[in-house]
Amino acid sequence: MDAKGPSQSLPRWLASAAIALWSTLAWYGVELATVPPFLIVGCALLVAGLGSLPLWYRLSVAPTAVALGIYGLFGFHFFLFMALRYAPAVPANLVNYLWPLLIVVLAPCFQAHLLPSLRHLCGALIGLAGATLAMTGAGGLSALAADGRALAGYGFALVSAFIWATYSLASQRAGATGPGFPTAAVGLFCAASGILALICHAALEPAVHWTPLTILLLVTLGIGPMGGAFFLWDAALKRGDARSLGSLAYLTPILSTLLLAASGHGRIGWSIAAALVLVVGGAILGASGTRRLRMTPTSGAVSPTNSPEGDTRAALP
Secondary structure (H helix, E strand, O other): OOOOHHHHHHHHHHHHHHHHHHOOHHHHHHHOOOOOHHHHHHHHHHHHHHHOHHHHOOOOOOHHHHHHHHHHHHHHHHHHHHHHHHOOHHHHHHHHOOHHHHHHHHHHHHOOOEEOOHHHHHHHHHHHHHHHHHHHHHHHHHHHHHOHHHHHHHHHHHHHHHHHHHHHHHHHHHHHHOOOOOOOHHHHHHHHHHHHHHHHHHHHOOOOOOOHHHHHHHHHHHHHHHHHHHHHHHHHHHHOOHHHHHHHOOHHHHHHHHHHHHOOOOOOOHHHHHHHHHHHHHHHHHHHOOEEEEEOOOOOOEEEEEOOOOOOOOOOO
16 A cells, blocks of 8 residues: 555545535534524534634634634524525525635635636536526526515525635635634634624524423534534645545535435425536536636746636635
């Protein structure tokens, strides 16, 4: 066996574990549909933050980094759970998984050395077509317009995707232009976001009757897809090739959609299957069309180079 084999396979195992955990997030959202969203986000993120307390309690992190972490972790999860409450789970989940494509589309806004290409633009259009098909299904736009509740849910899903894409790009930019923040700081972000969400719950939401099942779901949610997955992914990125690991992330919407359907929270008809192919395919095509600018060593001139998924290195849910 090649001596490098184990060290090269470890990042993929870490990334695969994170993706497996993320694929359960929508299922948790549906199972906890009777629990107010601020309470879900607050309890789960507080569990993640307190569970990683030994890693971050002595950290010195800039207030701007903490604000960015709260924006990403709190905002993404809150709007995702709101989306799953208002819209059918399977199509809302697919709309939310436009975030890999949004990372590619918005990358030039955060890092000027990334240029759009024809593949990038085609990927965006294909992903948009997939999201539209997921939302409208066989009934078309008229059926969607008639269901105001579902329309609001899809809007929440889009907001959730936008928040995670911009958080990922902003956190990567912070690392490229300054000290950024260590992996352990994710625990601090979780704790701060959890406390904020619980304050919002106390002020805005009704009291909840706790059951043992509710407590178990919230604790495991905080340990897994809203906690451990972020640390696993960051550890994978620090040890492996971000481009190859990033390609694994496109398994997340597939696994997540299959889990929802298998657990009775929706079914995969032709429109959902086609939407899934379009969303995932558009994200992959768009990422492969991202070009990076680099300085040539001889003349100092700037030239474009292909960098598939080069700027999707930040934490992905």
